[in-house]
Amino acid sequence: xxxxxxxxxxxxxxxxxxxxxxxxxxxxxxxxxxxxxxxxxxxxxxxxxxxxxxxxxxxxxxxxxxxxxxxxxxxxxxxxxxxxxxxxxxxxxxxxxxxxxxxxxxxxxxxxxxxxxxxxxxxxxxxxxxxxxxxxxxxxxxxxxxxxxxxxxxxx
Amino acid sequence: xxxxxxxxxxxxxxxxxxxxxxxxxxxxxxxxxxxxxxxxxxxxxxxxxxxxxxxxxxxxxxxxxxxxxxxxxxxxxxxxxxxxxxxxxxxxxxxxxxxxxxxxxxxxxxxxxxxxxxxxxxxxxxxxxxxxxxxxxxxxxxxxxxxxxxxxxxxxxxxxxxxxxxxxxxxxxxxxxxxxxxxxxxxxxxx
Numbered sequence: 312x313x314x315x316x317x318x319x320x321x322x323x324x325x326x327x328x329x330x331x332x333x334x335x336x337x338x339x340x341x342x343x344x345x346x347x348x349x350x351x352x353x354x355x356x357x358x359x360x361x362x363x364x365x366x367x368x369x370x371x372x373x374x375x376x377x378x379x380x381x382x383x384x385x386x387x388x389x390x391x392x393x394x395x396x397x398x399x400x401x402x403x404x405x406x407x408x409x410x411x412x413x414x415x416x417x418x419x420x421x422x423x424x425x426x427x428x429x430x431x432x433x434x435x436x437x438x439x440x441x442x443x444x445x446x447x448x449x450x451x452x453x454x455x456x457x458x459x460x461x462x463x464x465x466x467x
Numbered sequence: 468x469x470x471x472x473x474x475x476x477x478x479x480x481x482x483x484x485x486x487x488x489x490x491x492x493x494x495x496x497x498x499x500x501x502x503x504x505x506x507x508x509x510x511x512x513x514x515x516x517x518x519x520x521x522x523x524x525x526x527x528x529x530x531x532x533x534x535x536x537x538x539x540x541x542x543x544x545x546x547x548x549x550x551x552x553x554x555x556x557x558x559x560x561x562x563x564x565x566x567x568x569x570x571x572x573x574x575x576x577x578x579x580x581x582x583x584x585x586x587x588x589x590x591x592x593x594x595x596x597x598x599x600x601x602x603x604x605x606x607x608x609x610x611x612x613x614x615x616x617x618x619x620x621x622x623x624x625x626x627x628x629x630x631x632x633x634x635x636x637x638x639x640x641x642x643x644x645x646x647x648x649x650x651x652x653x654x655x656x657x658x
Contacts, residue, residue, distance in 0.1 A: 332499065332535070333534060333535060333538045335499075336499075336501075336535040336536070336542065337538050337542040337545070338542060339495060339539055340538065340539035340540060340543045340544075340545070340546060341543075341546040341549065342491075342542075342546065343539070343542070343543060343546060344542060344545065344549070344550065345546040345549055345550040346479075346484055346487045346488055347488075347543070347546070348546070348547060348551040349478055349550050350479050350485070350488065351478050351560055351581070353551070353581050354560045354581045354582075355581060355582045355586065356559075356560040356562055356566065356577065357562075358642075358646070359566065359569065359570055359573075359646055359650075360563060360565075360566035360569075361642075362639075362643050362645075362647065363565075363566065363647060365563050365565040365569060366565075367481075368481050369481075371481035371485060372481040372485045372488070373485070373616075373621075375481065375485025375486055375489065376484075376485040376488035376489040376621055377620070377624045377625055378489065379486040379488075379489025379490060380489035380490070380491075380493070380622070380624075381624070381625045381626075381627070383489065383490060384492050384493045384496065384625050384626060386493075387493045387496060387497060392497065394496065394499055394500040395497065395498055396499050396500070398499070398500040400500055401500060402626045404628065405613065405623060405628045405630040405631060407629070407630060408630065409633060411611055411613060412613070412630050412634040412637060413637045414611060415607075415608050415609070415610070415611030415637075416608065416612040416633070416634040416635070416636070416638040416640075416641065417637045417638065417640055417644075418607055418611060418612070419604065419605055419607075419608030419609045419611075419612055419641065420608070420637060420638030420640060420641020420642040420643075420644070420645065421604050421608070421642070421644060421645040422600070422605035422606075422608055422645070423601075423641070423642050423645075424642040424649070424650060425600060425601035425604070425646075425650055426586065426597060426598055426602070426605075427582070427586075428601070428605070429505075429506075429605065429615050429617075430506040430508070430509065430615045430616075430617070431505045431543060431615070431616070433602075434505070434540050435543050435544065435546055435547030435550075435551065436547060436551065437547060438543065438544035438545060438548040438549075438551065438552070439547040439548060439550070439551025439552050439555070439581065440548075440551070440552050441580075441581065441587060442587075443582075443586075443589055443594070443598060444582075446589070446595065446598040446599060446602065447599075447605070448602065449602065450598070450600075450606065451602040451603070451606035451609075452513060452516075452606060454509075454603040454604065454605065454606025454608070454610075455509040455510055455512075455609075455610050456513050456517070456526075456606075457607055458525070458606070458607045458610040458611050459523040459525035459526050460523045462611075465611065
Protein backbone atom coordinates (compact mmCIF):
# COMPACT_ATOMS: atom_id res chain seq x y z
CA UNK A 312 0.00 0.00 0.00
CA UNK A 313 1.45 3.37 -0.97
CA UNK A 314 1.85 6.06 1.64
CA UNK A 315 -1.13 8.36 1.73
CA UNK A 316 -3.69 5.71 0.82
CA UNK A 317 -6.73 6.13 2.99
CA UNK A 318 -9.03 3.26 3.83
CA UNK A 319 -12.51 4.41 4.81
CA UNK A 320 -13.14 3.98 8.50
CA UNK A 321 -9.47 3.45 9.34
CA UNK A 322 -7.66 6.36 10.88
CA UNK A 323 -3.95 6.52 11.34
CA UNK A 324 -2.96 6.79 14.98
CA UNK A 325 0.71 5.81 15.06
CA UNK A 326 1.35 7.05 18.61
CA UNK A 327 -1.51 5.09 20.14
CA UNK A 328 -0.58 2.08 18.08
CA UNK A 329 3.03 2.23 19.25
CA UNK A 330 1.99 2.42 22.90
CA UNK A 331 -0.58 -0.34 22.48
CA UNK A 332 2.07 -2.42 20.71
CA UNK A 333 4.51 -2.01 23.59
CA UNK A 334 1.90 -3.11 26.16
CA UNK A 335 1.81 -6.57 24.57
CA UNK A 336 5.58 -6.89 25.12
CA UNK A 337 5.22 -5.76 28.73
CA UNK A 338 2.67 -8.54 29.25
CA UNK A 339 4.94 -11.06 27.51
CA UNK A 340 7.72 -10.01 29.88
CA UNK A 341 5.44 -10.48 32.90
CA UNK A 342 4.48 -13.91 31.57
CA UNK A 343 8.11 -14.93 31.10
CA UNK A 344 9.16 -13.50 34.46
CA UNK A 345 6.46 -15.48 36.26
CA UNK A 346 7.55 -18.66 34.46
CA UNK A 347 11.23 -18.08 35.34
CA UNK A 348 10.34 -17.81 39.04
CA UNK A 349 7.73 -20.58 39.23
CA UNK A 350 9.82 -23.04 37.22
CA UNK A 351 12.76 -22.22 39.56
CA UNK A 352 15.03 -21.39 36.59
CA UNK A 353 15.78 -18.24 38.64
CA UNK A 354 16.84 -20.31 41.66
CA UNK A 355 20.57 -20.22 42.45
CA UNK A 356 20.12 -23.64 44.04
CA UNK A 357 18.71 -25.19 40.85
CA UNK A 358 21.56 -23.79 38.74
CA UNK A 359 24.12 -25.32 41.10
CA UNK A 360 22.30 -28.65 40.96
CA UNK A 361 22.26 -28.48 37.15
CA UNK A 362 25.98 -27.73 36.76
CA UNK A 363 26.77 -30.62 39.13
CA UNK A 364 24.40 -33.06 37.34
CA UNK A 365 22.59 -33.72 40.61
CA UNK A 366 18.98 -33.45 39.42
CA UNK A 367 16.97 -33.76 36.23
CA UNK A 368 14.81 -30.66 36.86
CA UNK A 369 16.76 -28.05 34.80
CA UNK A 370 17.53 -30.53 31.99
CA UNK A 371 13.84 -31.43 31.74
CA UNK A 372 12.98 -27.74 31.81
CA UNK A 373 15.41 -26.66 29.07
CA UNK A 374 14.84 -29.82 27.01
CA UNK A 375 11.04 -29.49 27.00
CA UNK A 376 11.36 -25.74 26.32
CA UNK A 377 13.50 -26.39 23.23
CA UNK A 378 11.24 -29.21 21.96
CA UNK A 379 8.14 -27.05 22.43
CA UNK A 380 9.79 -24.04 20.80
CA UNK A 381 11.01 -26.15 17.88
CA UNK A 382 7.62 -27.74 17.19
CA UNK A 383 5.48 -24.63 17.65
CA UNK A 384 7.83 -22.35 15.68
CA UNK A 385 7.93 -24.88 12.85
CA UNK A 386 4.13 -25.06 12.84
CA UNK A 387 3.82 -21.26 12.86
CA UNK A 388 6.22 -20.83 9.95
CA UNK A 389 4.70 -23.72 8.00
CA UNK A 390 1.22 -22.24 8.38
CA UNK A 391 2.43 -19.23 6.40
CA UNK A 392 0.74 -16.93 8.93
CA UNK A 393 1.80 -13.33 9.14
CA UNK A 394 2.54 -11.59 12.40
CA UNK A 395 -0.29 -9.61 14.04
CA UNK A 396 1.18 -6.39 12.63
CA UNK A 397 1.20 -7.85 9.12
CA UNK A 398 4.87 -8.80 8.69
CA UNK A 399 6.15 -11.97 7.06
CA UNK A 400 7.58 -14.06 9.90
CA UNK A 401 11.33 -14.37 9.59
CA UNK A 402 14.06 -15.85 11.75
CA UNK A 403 17.34 -13.97 11.39
CA UNK A 404 20.12 -16.52 10.86
CA UNK A 405 23.01 -16.25 13.35
CA UNK A 406 26.32 -15.38 11.77
CA UNK A 407 28.47 -18.50 11.15
CA UNK A 408 31.63 -18.71 13.22
CA UNK A 409 33.37 -20.65 15.99
CA UNK A 410 35.63 -18.35 18.00
CA UNK A 411 33.04 -15.91 19.30
CA UNK A 412 30.58 -18.65 20.28
CA UNK A 413 33.18 -20.81 22.06
CA UNK A 414 35.01 -17.96 23.83
CA UNK A 415 31.99 -15.72 24.47
CA UNK A 416 29.79 -18.66 25.42
CA UNK A 417 32.34 -20.03 27.91
CA UNK A 418 32.87 -16.58 29.44
CA UNK A 419 29.13 -16.19 29.99
CA UNK A 420 28.92 -19.74 31.39
CA UNK A 421 31.64 -19.07 33.97
CA UNK A 422 29.73 -16.01 35.16
CA UNK A 423 26.44 -17.91 35.18
CA UNK A 424 27.89 -20.67 37.38
CA UNK A 425 29.09 -18.18 40.03
CA UNK A 426 26.07 -16.06 40.97
CA UNK A 427 23.71 -18.58 39.35
CA UNK A 428 21.94 -16.00 37.22
CA UNK A 429 21.70 -15.54 33.48
CA UNK A 430 20.30 -12.22 32.17
CA UNK A 431 16.56 -13.05 32.51
CA UNK A 432 16.73 -13.92 36.23
CA UNK A 433 18.78 -10.77 36.94
CA UNK A 434 15.64 -8.76 36.06
CA UNK A 435 13.07 -11.10 37.64
CA UNK A 436 15.02 -11.45 40.90
CA UNK A 437 15.27 -7.65 41.13
CA UNK A 438 11.49 -7.57 40.86
CA UNK A 439 11.25 -10.28 43.52
CA UNK A 440 13.10 -7.95 45.91
CA UNK A 441 16.55 -9.55 45.72
CA UNK A 442 18.23 -6.10 45.66
CA UNK A 443 21.86 -7.32 45.51
CA UNK A 444 21.05 -8.35 41.91
CA UNK A 445 21.49 -4.63 41.17
CA UNK A 446 25.23 -5.22 41.73
CA UNK A 447 25.17 -8.06 39.18
CA UNK A 448 23.22 -5.87 36.74
CA UNK A 449 25.59 -2.91 37.12
CA UNK A 450 28.62 -5.12 36.49
CA UNK A 451 26.86 -6.86 33.59
CA UNK A 452 26.37 -3.41 31.98
CA UNK A 453 30.04 -2.68 32.61
CA UNK A 454 30.96 -6.02 30.98
CA UNK A 455 28.76 -5.24 27.98
CA UNK A 456 30.42 -1.82 27.59
CA UNK A 457 33.85 -3.45 27.93
CA UNK A 458 33.00 -5.81 25.06
CA UNK A 459 31.82 -2.88 22.96
CA UNK A 460 35.08 -1.04 23.63
CA UNK A 461 37.38 -4.05 23.02
CA UNK A 462 35.61 -5.97 20.28
CA UNK A 463 37.96 -4.91 17.49
CA UNK A 464 40.80 -6.66 19.32
CA UNK A 465 38.94 -9.92 19.94
CA UNK A 466 38.80 -12.98 17.65
CA UNK A 467 35.28 -13.47 16.29
CA UNK B 468 -9.20 -20.04 49.60
CA UNK B 469 -6.08 -21.23 51.38
CA UNK B 470 -5.89 -24.01 48.80
CA UNK B 471 -5.89 -21.47 45.96
CA UNK B 472 -3.24 -19.39 47.70
CA UNK B 473 -1.12 -22.50 48.23
CA UNK B 474 -1.45 -23.29 44.53
CA UNK B 475 -0.41 -19.77 43.48
CA UNK B 476 2.59 -19.89 45.79
CA UNK B 477 3.84 -23.33 44.85
CA UNK B 478 6.56 -23.88 42.25
CA UNK B 479 5.84 -25.73 39.01
CA UNK B 480 7.30 -29.03 37.80
CA UNK B 481 9.67 -28.85 34.81
CA UNK B 482 7.06 -30.24 32.44
CA UNK B 483 4.82 -27.25 33.10
CA UNK B 484 7.53 -24.57 33.06
CA UNK B 485 9.51 -25.93 30.08
CA UNK B 486 6.72 -25.82 27.46
CA UNK B 487 5.67 -22.36 28.71
CA UNK B 488 9.26 -21.13 28.22
CA UNK B 489 9.38 -22.67 24.72
CA UNK B 490 6.11 -20.99 23.68
CA UNK B 491 7.74 -17.57 24.12
CA UNK B 492 9.60 -18.07 20.80
CA UNK B 493 6.56 -18.48 18.48
CA UNK B 494 4.50 -15.98 20.53
CA UNK B 495 7.01 -13.14 20.00
CA UNK B 496 7.33 -14.05 16.31
CA UNK B 497 3.55 -14.07 15.94
CA UNK B 498 2.97 -10.83 17.84
CA UNK B 499 5.47 -8.71 15.98
CA UNK B 500 8.09 -10.84 14.18
CA UNK B 501 10.48 -10.39 17.12
CA UNK B 502 13.45 -12.61 17.94
CA UNK B 503 13.47 -13.61 21.62
CA UNK B 504 16.71 -12.67 23.40
CA UNK B 505 17.08 -11.02 26.80
CA UNK B 506 20.80 -10.13 26.98
CA UNK B 507 20.45 -7.75 23.99
CA UNK B 508 18.80 -5.43 26.52
CA UNK B 509 22.17 -4.95 28.25
CA UNK B 510 23.44 -3.53 24.96
CA UNK B 511 20.34 -1.39 24.48
CA UNK B 512 20.68 -0.07 28.04
CA UNK B 513 24.31 0.94 27.29
CA UNK B 514 23.12 2.62 24.06
CA UNK B 515 20.52 4.56 26.05
CA UNK B 516 22.71 5.45 29.03
CA UNK B 517 26.16 6.23 27.59
CA UNK B 518 26.89 9.87 26.74
CA UNK B 519 27.70 10.36 23.05
CA UNK B 520 31.33 11.28 23.77
CA UNK B 521 32.02 7.97 25.53
CA UNK B 522 30.07 5.73 23.17
CA UNK B 523 31.93 3.01 21.24
CA UNK B 524 30.50 2.43 17.73
CA UNK B 525 28.95 -0.85 18.97
CA UNK B 526 26.39 1.23 20.87
CA UNK B 527 25.60 3.70 18.06
CA UNK B 528 22.40 2.43 16.46
CA UNK B 529 18.71 3.20 16.59
CA UNK B 530 17.88 1.67 19.99
CA UNK B 531 14.37 3.10 19.73
CA UNK B 532 13.58 0.30 17.30
CA UNK B 533 14.34 -2.09 20.17
CA UNK B 534 12.06 -0.46 22.74
CA UNK B 535 9.84 -3.56 22.58
CA UNK B 536 12.66 -5.58 24.14
CA UNK B 537 13.39 -3.04 26.90
CA UNK B 538 9.65 -3.11 27.63
CA UNK B 539 9.83 -6.91 27.79
CA UNK B 540 12.64 -6.56 30.37
CA UNK B 541 10.46 -4.18 32.42
CA UNK B 542 7.81 -6.90 32.29
CA UNK B 543 10.34 -9.42 33.63
CA UNK B 544 10.77 -7.21 36.72
CA UNK B 545 6.98 -7.02 37.24
CA UNK B 546 6.64 -10.77 36.72
CA UNK B 547 9.33 -11.26 39.37
CA UNK B 548 7.36 -9.10 41.81
CA UNK B 549 4.17 -11.03 41.10
CA UNK B 550 5.58 -14.56 41.34
CA UNK B 551 8.58 -14.01 43.59
CA UNK B 552 7.28 -11.47 46.11
CA UNK B 553 3.45 -11.40 46.18
CA UNK B 554 3.06 -15.14 45.55
CA UNK B 555 6.52 -16.20 46.74
CA UNK B 556 7.05 -19.86 47.52
CA UNK B 557 7.31 -20.06 51.36
CA UNK B 558 9.29 -23.32 51.06
CA UNK B 559 12.96 -23.64 50.06
CA UNK B 560 13.86 -24.95 46.56
CA UNK B 561 13.25 -28.70 46.73
CA UNK B 562 16.75 -29.88 45.88
CA UNK B 563 17.80 -33.48 45.34
CA UNK B 564 19.65 -34.96 48.37
CA UNK B 565 22.92 -34.74 46.40
CA UNK B 566 22.21 -31.13 45.43
CA UNK B 567 21.45 -30.16 49.03
CA UNK B 568 24.64 -31.85 50.25
CA UNK B 569 26.78 -29.98 47.68
CA UNK B 570 25.18 -26.65 48.57
CA UNK B 571 25.81 -27.29 52.27
CA UNK B 572 29.42 -28.18 51.51
CA UNK B 573 29.78 -24.71 49.96
CA UNK B 574 28.78 -23.26 53.33
CA UNK B 575 25.27 -22.33 52.17
CA UNK B 576 22.08 -23.25 54.06
CA UNK B 577 19.01 -24.27 52.08
CA UNK B 578 16.34 -21.77 53.18
CA UNK B 579 13.25 -20.28 51.52
CA UNK B 580 14.08 -17.81 48.75
CA UNK B 581 15.70 -18.18 45.34
CA UNK B 582 19.13 -16.80 46.19
CA UNK B 583 20.81 -17.80 49.48
CA UNK B 584 21.35 -15.19 52.19
CA UNK B 585 25.08 -16.04 52.19
CA UNK B 586 25.35 -14.64 48.62
CA UNK B 587 23.27 -11.51 49.11
CA UNK B 588 24.84 -10.13 52.29
CA UNK B 589 26.35 -6.90 50.95
CA UNK B 590 28.09 -6.16 54.26
CA UNK B 591 30.51 -8.91 53.22
CA UNK B 592 33.15 -7.67 50.70
CA UNK B 593 33.51 -11.24 49.38
CA UNK B 594 29.88 -11.11 48.22
CA UNK B 595 30.62 -7.92 46.23
CA UNK B 596 33.55 -9.73 44.62
CA UNK B 597 31.44 -12.77 43.70
CA UNK B 598 28.47 -10.77 42.35
CA UNK B 599 30.70 -8.26 40.54
CA UNK B 600 32.89 -10.85 38.80
CA UNK B 601 29.82 -12.90 37.88
CA UNK B 602 28.00 -9.89 36.41
CA UNK B 603 31.07 -8.70 34.51
CA UNK B 604 31.53 -12.11 32.87
CA UNK B 605 27.81 -12.45 32.07
CA UNK B 606 27.72 -9.01 30.41
CA UNK B 607 30.97 -9.44 28.48
CA UNK B 608 30.33 -13.08 27.52
CA UNK B 609 26.75 -12.69 26.33
CA UNK B 610 27.67 -9.86 23.94
CA UNK B 611 30.86 -11.59 22.74
CA UNK B 612 28.92 -14.84 22.21
CA UNK B 613 25.96 -12.98 20.71
CA UNK B 614 23.32 -14.14 23.20
CA UNK B 615 22.40 -15.84 26.44
CA UNK B 616 20.20 -18.77 27.42
CA UNK B 617 17.10 -17.21 25.83
CA UNK B 618 18.69 -16.15 22.54
CA UNK B 619 20.87 -19.21 21.95
CA UNK B 620 19.66 -22.19 24.02
CA UNK B 621 15.94 -21.50 23.61
CA UNK B 622 15.50 -19.46 20.39
CA UNK B 623 18.59 -20.60 18.49
CA UNK B 624 18.13 -24.31 19.18
CA UNK B 625 14.37 -24.07 18.53
CA UNK B 626 15.14 -22.67 15.07
CA UNK B 627 17.87 -25.26 14.41
CA UNK B 628 20.83 -22.86 14.26
CA UNK B 629 24.25 -24.50 14.45
CA UNK B 630 26.00 -21.44 15.99
CA UNK B 631 23.57 -21.60 18.91
CA UNK B 632 24.50 -25.24 19.53
CA UNK B 633 28.18 -24.24 19.74
CA UNK B 634 27.31 -21.36 22.08
CA UNK B 635 25.05 -23.49 24.30
CA UNK B 636 27.66 -26.26 24.61
CA UNK B 637 30.25 -23.59 25.48
CA UNK B 638 28.23 -21.94 28.20
CA UNK B 639 27.47 -25.29 29.77
CA UNK B 640 31.18 -26.12 29.70
CA UNK B 641 31.94 -22.76 31.34
CA UNK B 642 29.21 -23.22 33.93
CA UNK B 643 30.29 -26.74 34.87
CA UNK B 644 33.84 -25.49 35.30
CA UNK B 645 32.88 -22.50 37.42
CA UNK B 646 30.24 -24.21 39.62
CA UNK B 647 32.55 -27.11 40.43
CA UNK B 648 35.97 -25.45 40.64
CA UNK B 649 35.75 -21.65 40.82
CA UNK B 650 32.74 -21.27 43.09
CA UNK B 651 34.25 -23.38 45.94
CA UNK B 652 37.34 -21.14 45.78
CA UNK B 653 35.17 -17.98 45.86
CA UNK B 654 33.12 -19.36 48.75
CA UNK B 655 36.30 -19.84 50.78
CA UNK B 656 36.73 -16.03 50.50
CA UNK B 657 33.05 -15.24 51.06
CA UNK B 658 32.83 -17.28 54.27
